[in-house]
Amino acid sequence: MATVGVLCGRVRVEEKLIAAALTEVGVSPRPVTPAGLPLPPTPMPTPIPPAPAAAGGLAGGLLLDRGQDRAVATALLAAARVCGAIVLDAGIAASGDRLAVASTLATAGVPRPTTHLACTEEAALIALADVGYPATLLPLPFGSAAVALLDADTAEAVVEHRSVLGTGRAALALVQAGIWPTSARVRLVVVDGEAVATLPGAEARPAALHIAESTARALGAAMLGVDIVYTAGGPVVWDVAPVPEFRHATPLGGKTVAEAIAELIQRRLPSPELVPAPPATVEFTHPGTFTIRLGEETRHGVVLSA
Numbered sequence: 184m185a186t187v188g189v190l191c192g193r194v195r196v197e198e199k200l201i202a203a204a205l206t207e208v209g210v211s212p213r214p215v216t217p218a219g220l221p222l223p224p225t226p227m228p229t230p231i232p233p234a235p236a237a238a239g240g241l242a243g244g245l246l247l248d249r250g251q252d253r254a255v256a257t258a259l260l261a262a263a264r265v266c267g268a269i270v271l272d273a274g275i276a277a278s279g280d281r282l283a284v285a286s287t288l289a290t291a292g293v294p295r296p297t298t299h300l301a302c303t304e305e306a307a308l309i310a311l312a313d314v315g316y317p318a319t320l321l322p323l324p325f326g327s328a329a330v331a332l333l334d335a336d337t338a339e340a341v342v343e344h345r346s347v348l349g350t351g352r353a354a355l356a357l358v359q360a361g362i363w364p365t366s367a368r369v370r371l372v373v374v375d376g377e378a379v380a381t382l383p384g385a386e387a388r389p390a391a392l393h394i395a396e397s398t399a400r401a402l403g404a405a406m407l408g409v410d411i412v413y414t415a416g417g418p419v420v421w422d423v424a425p426v427p428e429f430r431h432a433t434p435l436g437g438k439t440v441a442e443a444i445a446e447l448i449q450r451r452l453p454s455p456e457l458v459p460a461p462p463a464t465v466e467f468t469h470p471g472t473f474t475i476r477l478g479e480e481t482r483h484g485v486v487l488s489a
Contacts, residue, residue, distance in 0.1 A: 185452050188215040188268070190256060191249040196430040197441075198249055204445035210452070215246065217255045245452055247444070248272035249426055253325050256426075269451060273425035274403030280323040281357055284402065284423055291401035293394060294419040296412075297360040307342045307358055311335070314360035320345075321357040325425055331362045363412045363421055371395040372429050374406045374443040375450075380432035385411075387435065391418045398423065405447060 187205065189212050191198050202212040246268045250256025257278050260270050276284050285298055297314050301307035311318055311332065320330040320341065332338040345354060369385040371378045371392065378395045381387040395409040398420050408427025411418050429440040438446070 184209055184211045186211045186213055186244065187448050187452070188213050188244060188246040189249055190215045190217075190246055190259060190263075192217060192251045192255070195251075195428075197428055200430070200439070200441035201247070201249070201444055204439070204441035205448065208445050208449055210445065210448060217250070217252070217259060245269045245271065245448065247448065248277055251326075251426060253277075253425060269453065271405040271447065271451060273407045273423070274399075274405070276325065276402050276404060276407060276423050276425040280325065281321055281422070282323050282355075285357060287401055288398060288420060291397070293397050293401055294417065296414070296419055296421065299358045301342075301356050301358050302354070304342050304345075307356065308339065310358035311338050311342075314358060317362040319359045319362050321359055321422070323355050323357065325423075329422070333362070359421075361412070361414070368410045368412050368421055370424070370427065371409050371411065372406070372427050372432055372440050373399040373404065373409060374440065375447045376400055377443070378435060379438060379443045380429060380434050380440045382408075382427075382429070382432050385413065388413075388418070392435075394418055394420060405451075406444060 187210055189198055189201065191214055193216075194202075194214055198214070205212045244267075246260070246263050248256060248260060248270060250259065260272060260277060264270055272278075275287050279287075282300060285295060288295055299306075299310035299313065301310050301320075307320070316332065316334050316338070318332045318338070320332055320338075322328075330341055332341060345356070365384060367385055369387050369391055370382040371387060372380045372382070373395050376396055376399055378387075378392045391411040391413075394411060398404075398409045399407045402423070406427075408424030408429075410421040410423065412421045432440050434440070
């Protein structure tokens with residue numbers, strides 16, 4: 184039975200659903216946890232020596248990214264790739280941040296709200312004056328909560344607080360036009376380029392499905408959660424989730440998210456080495472001497488391999 188590693192800090196409902204779907208199609212899931220997983224930042228030797236952790240099992244294998252701690256997952260995925268693993272993740276969203284995603288989508292022509300990068304308190308306030316209120320402040324790391332800014336007074340207090348407490352990367356953020364509660368968004372789960380499920384929220388219109396799938400393609404994502412909002416100018420990508428939850432997702436077709444992931448893994452598993460087939464037994468007999476078969480020769484009852 185083929186085996187696939189599932190990178191996760193802990194096994195949640197989603198990982199259990201994926202494991203069940205993989206077992207159903209004859210693939211054995213193996214949880215890979217960051218704890219006790221030292222990975223060398225160099226290619227693994229072949230043959231791989233015994234390892235106390237699961238590092239050896241990653242070399243040349245397939246690893247599914249379900250890491251909840253994105254800082255840890257990003258580092259482990261990079262090391263796993265160097266070790267020779269085939270990684271299925273959210274592409275640029277798995278290894279980058281909200282700025283990298285916003286820049287990539289803008290370059291690809293995927294519609295998004297008006298957005299500015301704010302590196303300082305002054306820049307944030309200038310950006311807010313440009314996009315207007317209400318607006319949203321999005322810290323760059325995925326998993327960091329967005330902050331709704333309803334007016335200038337609230338914005339000044341929030342931005343000043345972040346400026347005082349944050350240093351370096353923690354002080355950077357995107358300023359995005361508008362505010363959209365979860366109930367007003369539609370989150371679509373895209374697996375292998377196809378929107379397969381939607382989570383509770385706004386209606387999943389055909390245009391939203393198209394934008395979500397375009398987002399996954401632009402980011403090179405094997406799987407991705409995409410939040411869409413419907414603005415006056417049409418649907419736009421509000422945010423993405425590198426490792427989306429889907430326990431409450433509603434399938435859009437005939438398969439669940441877990442089943443779609445299992446099918447993707449089946450398609451991407453490394454092919455086993457082909458074993459050469461035995462030669463055919465076509466005979467050519469020389470009168471009174473010997474018999475030649477394709478792949479072997481017989482002389483006086485002795486078989487000689489060709």
